[in-house]
Amino acid sequence: DSGVTQTPKHLITATGQRVTLRCSPRSGDLSVYWYQQSLDQGLQFLIQYYNGEERAKGNILERFSAQQFPDLHSELNLSSLELGDSALYFCASSPGLAAFTGELFFGEGSRLTVL
Amino acid sequence: AQKITQTQPGMFVQEKEAVTLDCTYDTSDPSYGLFWYKQPSSGEMIFLIYQGSYDQQNATEGRYSLNFQKARKSANLVISASQLGDSAMYFCAMRGTLSSGSARQLTFGSGTQLTVLP
Numbered sequence: 001d002s003g004v005t006q007t008p009k010h011l012i013t014a015t016g017q018r019v020t021l022r023c024s025p026r027s028g029d030l031s032v033y034w035y036q037q038s039l040d041q042g043l044q045f046l047i048q049y050y051n052g053e054e055r056a057k058g059n060i061l062e063r064f065s066a067q068q069f070p071d072l073h074s075e076l077n078l079s080s081l082e083l084g085d086s087a088l089y090f091c092a093s094s095p096g097l098a099a100f101t102g103e104l105f106f107g108e109g110s111r112l113t114v115l
Numbered sequence: 116a117q118k119i120t121q122t123q124p125g126m127f128v129q130e131k132e133a134v135t136l137d138c139t140y141d142t143s144d145p146s147y148g149l150f151w152y153k154q155p156s157s158g159e160m161i162f163l164i165y166q167g168s169y170d171q172q173n174a175t176e177g178r179y180s181l182n183f184q185k186a187r188k189s190a191n192l193v194i195s196a197s198q199l200g201d202s203a204m205y206f207c208a209m210r211g212t213l214s215s216g217s218a219r220q221l222t223f224g225s226g227t228q229l230t231v232l233p
Contacts, residue, residue, distance in 0.1 A: 002159075033220055043206065043223040056220055088158060092221075100148045100210040100218035101167055106160035 003027065006091050006107035014115055018079040021110045023091030025072055031055075031094045032074040033104060034066055038087040049074055050097055081114045088112075117142045119207050119224035126229050128197045135182070136192040136205050136227045144211030149190040150221065151181065155203040163205075166190060197231045204228050 003026035013019055025032050034046040036059075045058035049068035060066075063081075068074040078085060088111050092104035118141040128134035140149065151163040166174045166181045174181045182191040190209075194201055207224040 042225050045220045045222070048220055055217070058220065090160065092160075094218075097217040100146065100212050101165065102148075102218075103150055103162045103165060104221050105162070106152075108157075108159045111158070 002105040002107065004091060004093050004105050004107035006089075006110050008110055009108065010111050010113075012113045012115065013081060015081055015083060017081050017114075018077065019081065019112065021076040021078070021089050021091075021112075023074045023076070023093075023107060025074070025091070025093030026105050029093035029095050029105070030072065031097060032068055032072070033092040033094075034060075034074070034076050035090040035092065036087045037090060037109070038084075041087075043090075046076070055097065078112070083114050086112055086114045117144070117147075117209055117211055117219065117222040119209055119222055121207055121224035121227050123227045124225075126227055127232055128194075128229065129232050130199060131196055133193060133195045134197055134229065136194070136207075136229065138190045138192065138207030138224060140188050140190060140207070140209050142209065142211050144219075147209055147211040149181070149183070150208045150210070151179070151190075151192045152206045152208060152223075153201075153203045154206065154226070160206075164192070194229075199231050199233060202229060202231045 005024040030051045046060040048056040066076045088109045092106045120139045147168045149166045153161045164176045180193045204226045208221045
């Protein structure tokens with residue numbers, strides 16, 4: 001158990017809909033990262049938050065948005081869903097910003113299926 | 116920019132044998148970390164081992180060791196005495212440093228699917 005909690009574990013929805021994925025980082029971790037894992041794109045970095053502020057953006061679509069709340073949990077919002085958005089979405093956390101020596105701790109992922 | 120290359124989409128190994136999973140990387144960061152993660156069929160990402168770019172010795176964690184060759188920019192994972200439970204997807208990843216001094220996010224390779232045969 002990594003200590004990172006993601007909900008829901010599985011989600012099935014229709015094209016055009018909007019969903020929210022939730023992540024609670026490990027206790028004490030201030031950085032939250034979102035990754036998308038799809039069969040054709042592999043593990044793609046989406047976005048990073050640190051202590052409530054956005055710190056880095058990767059290949060995140062404009063239809064997607066995220067935020068980190070004062071209690072440090074984070075939400076990833078996916079809207080106008082398309083079939084190609086079907087993927088496993090991971091949240092990961094780490095204590096801070098400066099240590100590239102530290103691994104990221106991953107949640108179990110939220111598997112999104114868009115029909 | 117950082118790039119991780121894993122050239123072996125799939126590997127097979129006999130139970131109790133050793134296996135090497137290849138990973139090469141490219142980065143302009145002066146300092147960086149290299150990581151291996153395991154993803155079993157259940158989907159979770161499990162951290163296995165870490166190697167720092169400045170570490171003189173290769174990292175080891177139980178049956179896992181990392182064969183780090185900095186000049187060749189390679190960070191191969193060696194699994195000794197393979198077990199059936201080692202069957203999984205294995206990802207090589209790296210983290211460097213931004214000019215601001217902050218750590219980058221992890222960049223992952225495409226992964227190697229390892230199958231351990233009984």
